[in-house]
């Protein structure tokens with residue numbers, strides 16, 4: 114199971130995987146590292162990511178984007194109301210004031226929640242990763258913008274689960290990038306920290322974090338944002354400007370036509386990018402509406418002028434981050450940039466104005482968030498041994514205030530107390546303990562501290578939590594009692610009431626074993642005792658010194674030790690702290706219940722299977738259609754001689770009928786099995802001639818090959834070469850006979866084939882020829898390659914005896 118990280122971007126999302134060799138970003142089906150955060154609904158199926166983008170302008174009303182901005186917002190939210198002017202799809206209010214997105218899918222009008230649609234995008238990312246990794250995904254970490262409230266984070270986790278992910282953590286996207294950055298820094302100082310500012314200007318939000326790094330870990334000192342600033346705002350500003358120009362020059366109102374607006378925005382984005390590298394840029398928008406091609410120009414200084422209100426807001430989050438971190442500009446060692454829109458030259462200049470230095474490029478702006486998430490997931494996973502001791506301290510930029518009250522004994526509501534339990538830029542995770550008097554039900558309501566500080570429109574309510582009416586547990590005299598409630602801001606910056614415990618100081622009667630003098634209790638043993646005392650006295654005389662020690666010890670030890678005793682159970686009063694866990698009833702503001710999430714998950718599974726069937730069906734139709742176009746000219750062309758005239762005519766008319774059927778309603782929308790059956794049927798007829806053609810074109814060459822083999826083995830068997838001298842006459846005869854047999858068969862078959870027409874089933878088939886050739890080889894080759902017998906061994910000459918040798922020598926000398 115792989116461990117992955119997901120950067121959920123408003124324009125595009127990325128997924129990275131932690132593997133033993135490092136962290137890699139996964140490319141999608143068209144080899145891009147970023148997958149468009151777009152989902153399109155069509156007549157039959159959905160198109161997600163790249164395919165949604167490529168067909169965007171064909172079906173604008175059913176192509177859903179801006180999901181990061183819309184997630185976790187109510188319909189009445191001013192941001193949603195503002196978006197309606199720009200997005201091509203329709204939005205409506207559904208139950209609880211929630212936002213519903215209207216789409217036409219499979220011929221039906223449907224209303225879907227943003228988290229369901231986002232779940233589809235996440236599902237696509239998961240499938241891309243699984244396809245790349247050839248394995249399932251285990252745990253994962255997903256990023257979100259720092260401003261996301263508790264409700265939005267829960268909506269994100271919901272979507273993430275619907276997409277089939279198993280979320281281990283939701284992290285601030287800038288912190289994720291900083292995490293990846295810090296992990297790879299080898300030169301962090303020992304003695305002091307190094308402070309780095311991270312600036313992210315993506316599609317939908319400007320973010321800034323100041324992070325302190327040491328060898329031991331990283332601390333996020335501050336995290337600020339402005340969700341009204343992002344690349345899309347510049348596109349919209351340009352679009353507004355050009356709409357006026359277009360009206361003047363071409364007399365058309367592009368703002369009134371959603372398809373035209375989508376085209377204009379896409380062109381403005383291109384123009385904006387060109388302006389980042391050039392002093393002027395064209396705006397080309399072919400066929401924007403009413404078949405009009407738009408062509409205009411803009412220069413960079415004009416762009417900076419019309420976008421001045423946006424540029425004026427850029428410095429705010431940077432300055433706020435510096436102030437919240439309690440640092441000065443000179444404390445900041447470096448500024449690192451993330452996000453596509455940070456490339457705008459004016460943005461670069463404003464960063465330099467605030468921080469006194471150009472932003473660095475040590476981060477891979479496109480991939481760093483996904484990689485940071487994957488790395489964090491690897492550290493959390495027991496499967497990887499990576500810098501587990503590198504500590505991370507993140508902050509939550511939104512303070513949380515609780516209102517709490519305890520009912521009076523008469524059932525009336527008690528006074529409401531207010532406390533900011535987690536302040537602005539509070540460390541995550543954090544927990545706080547609250548103590549209440551024992552008694553009646555406790556109610557806690559959690560809200561974001563200062564609603565005005567949250568991005569516009571986001572509800573500040575987190576949830577209400579009731580601690581059940583406290584019942585006195587049985588037994589004991591209660592000296593003191595109170596309720597301890599632990600509230601937590603968890604690793605995902607989610608607020609929760611983690612536990613509630615009744616703590617009681619009680620005096621309870623307990624049984625205790627006590628030693629008692631035997632004489633007091635057991636009269637019947639008095640005699641024995643007397644005897645013992647006697648013995649004691651006798652000892653006294655002889656063990657003076659020892660006795661002295663014993664006396665001393667007797668003083669320290671309980672009195673009962675002084676005399677023989679027995680243990681007895683006695684009731685005593687003991688003070689104790691008794692802890693009883695109490696039930697908490699949480700009513701958290703969340704977009705979906707667990708049951709709804711599971712239902713959505715099941716629905717998504719069905720849709721994925723349906724999408725696959727649609728893809729397979731389209732492929733089957735395509736195969737059938739291509740076959741018709743491919744085989745038809747051949748039937749009258751290169752394959753003509755392999756069909757009888759009437760067969761060819763019949764087949765061509767069947768192909769013509771098939772073509773017609775394919776473009777009729779029935780043929781457009783048939784099932785996969787219908788296409789496959791029709792294709793198989795046609796292919797049988799086409800293959801018949803193709804096979805005959807193959808036989809005809811390869812026959813001569815195969816006959817030649819068999820004849821060649823016959824000649825080869827005949828020559829071999831007749832050879833007088835020394836090499837074959839060991840092959841017996843009998844074996845040679847066998848081979849010659851086999852060659853003659855094969856030759857006779859061949860001559861017979863060739864004669865039979867000569868009388869056949871090209872469109873008739875051949876008498877001599879290629880396969881038979883190959884089999885005969887094999888038969889000959891298998892028969893003749895083992896005979897002719899028999900190994901030569903080894904030469905006979907030389908006889909050993911007699912060795913002269915030892916005593917005879919000198920004699921010979923002597924004889925030689927004479």
Ligand SMILES: Nc1ncnc2c1ncn2[C@@H]1O[C@H](COP(=O)(O)OP(=O)(O)OP(=O)(O)O)[C@@H](O)[C@H]1O
Pocket residue numbers: 121122123124125126181314315316317318343344345382385386387389451452453454455456457
């Ligand atoms: N060279 C460039 N000049 C200006 N803007 C650019 C350039 N390249 C990309 N952008 C803009 O950057 C934005 C996309 O940035 P990015 O991919 O970081 O966004 P995102 O991660 O999807 O959004 P967010 O982080 O807000 O969720 C788009 O508005 C795009 O037009």
Ligand SMILES: [Mg+2]
Pocket residue numbers: 121122123315316452
């Ligand atoms: Mg981003």
